[in-house]
Amino acid sequence: MSSPGLSLVEVVDVLRGLGVSRVLLQCAPGLRGDVLDSWCGFLSERGVDVVVSGSSCWGPCDVAVNECRLFGCDAVLHVGHWWFGCEGGVQVVWFGGVPVVFAPYFYDLDVGACCGDVVEVVRGRGFRRVLVCCTQQYYPLARYLVSVLRSCGVDVVCDRVTYLGCEVVNLRQFKGSIDCVVAVSGGYFLGVGFFCVFDGEVPVIQYDPHSRRFLDVGSVARRLIGIKLSRLVDLLSRGFERVGVVVSRKFGQCRFALAVRVRDFLRSRLRGVRVDLLVFDDVPLEVLDELPYDVYVNTACPRLGLDDVDRLRFKVLLNLGEVKYLISRSISGYRFSDVFGVPTWLVG
């Protein structure tokens, strides 16, 4: 059921259509070995000079346009993500005159067996109305799963199935109208996001097609949020003097104007507390631990304030929806969905 070959033929056609002779190849984490093995040779044999980017590639927010320019490449070939809100095929998005070709990569899986595993659980637990989601590498499996569930009489509420970690928040309107979320991905990442967006009130069936196991995302989410809250409570009881507002310079994460508003708001509300802007590419957690700030407010990828909190050794990293607890100096009323929340003072 894998289609890396199909994708590659389409990629070459797109690159030829753009007149690309040298391309900068960047791959999502976990794909680099497979993609570099098969894609570099295929492209070279067809006259495309490949330069491999070893930089991070966390999402479509993270495109190596500057590297592309620096090394005289005609385009970026970004493998493993689709552009925000898009699904299917090879896509071209232009960044300041540089074409970025977003190409899918699908894992070769026993789709029938994996679907069987999930359908058995969904039907066994009596779920009738579900949301199916996956990361891109599992797109063929998730599409097939949707058709099988529907043929069994289960109402799958969305046709789209692939979601980025920061897009889960766009689905919160389904809270109250679905019985469960089925998240298909090789790890906890996606399911933990849905657990939080729905405040732990909607069951999340997280299925890993590689191990063919179901994962308990609730315990992972509770542990991560528990670590954050215990550090925050400690901080609030000790008091704090310095706040760092984290800004990313990645194309799709850079929200500098918003970060300035956050800084100014915090300065106005936290008298006697120093608030500074801190600019990063990747946000190295060991640097956050080392810098002389007591707590950080994150305006970059919201997943930093969820997935990575246990990798910080000393400090607290809050997302925007959690800033209110810094202002009130209490965690009273905390909800899991605050991780993805946008404060009213920021949108109003």
Ligand code: SF4
């Ligand atoms: S902002 Fe974060 S979650 Fe969203 S695409 Fe980028 S890396 Fe992924």
